[in-house]
Amino acid sequence: MIAQNPINVLQNRLSPGLRKDYSDYHTLLMAQAFQAASKPFAQIARTLRAGVPQARNRVDIVSPQLCDDALSRLLPSLRKYEGCTIIDICPGIGLWSTKVHDIVKPHKHILAEPPSSPFAPRLKPLVEQQGSRYQLADWRQMDRWNPDRFVAEGLLPALNTHGNKEVNRSILILANTAAPPIKRTHATTHSRLFDWAEDIMSGSEFHAAGPVRMLLWCPEQDATTFMPHTIGRRSKLSLMLEMTCHIEEIVGSCESVTERQAKRDQVIEIESGKRVAKLMEKSGVTVPPGRETHLHQMIQEALTQSGGHDAGPATETTSIPSRSWHKELQGLRRRFKDVEIPQDQSGRRKLAKIPPEIVKNPAFARFLELERNLKHKQKTTGVVEELLQDQSQIDALYLQVDDPHLEEAQRTATLADIRGKSQNLRDGLENLSTKYRNEFEFFKHDRKAYAQNPPLLMWDHRSAEPLKAHKEEFYPAKGLCLLDIEPRHPFPYPMTVAQRTFFRLLTTTLWQNAWDNLRILDHIAPGAFDAVNPK
Helix, strand or coil, X not given: CCCCCHHHHHHHHCCHHHHCCCCCHHHHHHHHHHHCCCCXXXXXXXXXXXXXXXXXXXXXXXXXHHHHHHHHHHHHHHHHHCCCEEEEECCCCCHHHHHHHHHHCCCEEEEEECCCCCCHHXXXXXXXXXXXXXXXXXXXXXXXXXXXXXXXXXXXXCCCCCCCCCCCCCEEEEEECCCCCCCCCCCCHHHHHHHHHHHHHHCCHHXXXXXXXXXXXXXXXXXXXXXXXXXXXXXXXHHHHHHHEEEEEEECCCCCCCHHHHCCCHHHHHHHHHHHHHHHHHXXXXXXXXXXXXXXXXXXXXXXXXXXXXXXXXXXXXXXXXXXXXXXXXXXXXXXXXXXXXXXXXXXECHHHCCHHHHCCHHHHHHHHHHHHHHHHHHHHHHHHHHHHHHHHHHHHHHHHCCCCCCHHHHHHHHHHHHHHHHHHHHHHHCXXXXXXXXXXXXXXXXXXXXXCCCCCHHHHCCCCCECCCHHHEECCCCEEEEEEEECCCCCXXXXXXXXXHHHHHHHHHXXXXXXXXXXXXXXXXXXXXXXXXX
């Protein structure tokens, strides 16, 4: 059987009126998308991947509109990269690649696909068109992330200016790690970003001639590892990325609620959202219709109701569903909104006065059950909130004690006040279940992290809310995130080779068994453990 040219395959699937004058691959892609605009995006992807059954294991963006919305957010900063060299790792069908290409107008656009990839033949029309700046590098996985191979092939100039502190805008990396590894030795998003942060610290690999920017598509579940919303999910990788990079989430979760948001104190999430809304208003950044996340919608509604002013401190609410049953409860509330449930003086429901056909409805029984769950949660959450306020008062008193200008009598009285409040706090925690004691600890650390100036977590440094994508805009229909990873300039923590070795040792130890493993500090410097853990 003779293999068909991919361009001919696509042209045969177009109506006769659209086949004419579509020798250009990018134009053909857009024509196919335009023709199928009223159909699900998956149909576009199936057409683009005709005859390539292996492609189902690769996740690619197939929505031109999502590409346009994301690039409109990135456009001001991408203008600085006009005429650069784009290194495009795993471009797939090439839709995102050609969109970025048209904006940046690079001097050279290297499409790095493995030789066994079913997409490599489909990218050749981009390379073969007249005046093309595309070049296909059908290399194995290891070589695609190795700058020495690019230099050896004459695709990049020699990166021999080791130690340059200036941002290198002659190179822009595009990458897609949303592909299951063929072999176990293939790198995952986690290991690639770990190496990326290490290379920034040492000024090596792609960063030898200056730190390099990367636009990365990755599975949304991977983003929870290195861009957590809560201290409890902070890892060694997230710490290294906080030190070396600034990451903006351009396209966010495909779901209304992600695991990153599920266990975060909603009070902090709302306050963080208000801060971002003010930054977006000041810079003129907007979110296209249909791209608003649930958090962004709720913050905008709150600001509208308050006339654009801060409506005061946030409180626990189900406006942002933080558990799966919260979302179910919201749907049941809308379903039974016209049903009036009378109550007696003690607050008990009088179901006898409700029509029997409603009371016997299993959905109504589920509605009452979830309402009871919510009432219990709000009651317990109120107790946890009171204890968190007590903790805040204790922290404020400790700051007063550390004031060198405080008189000794006042210091003694403040310490006595701290002891009394601390005992009351311990008594309150003993009355809570283990679940809510753990929740208190998580929320306490999250609030301390957010109260720092600037906030500790990178998520709270975002300048705009991410754009909401839909799973149908990817093929197969899985959730991806687009991350804009820019190295910090200059690197704020310069280290020697020996210092980097000790840093790796310390961070690895900290994320294993905390204080017990910190005994290793004494092997680095005698007495170091007692210095960080005074008795």
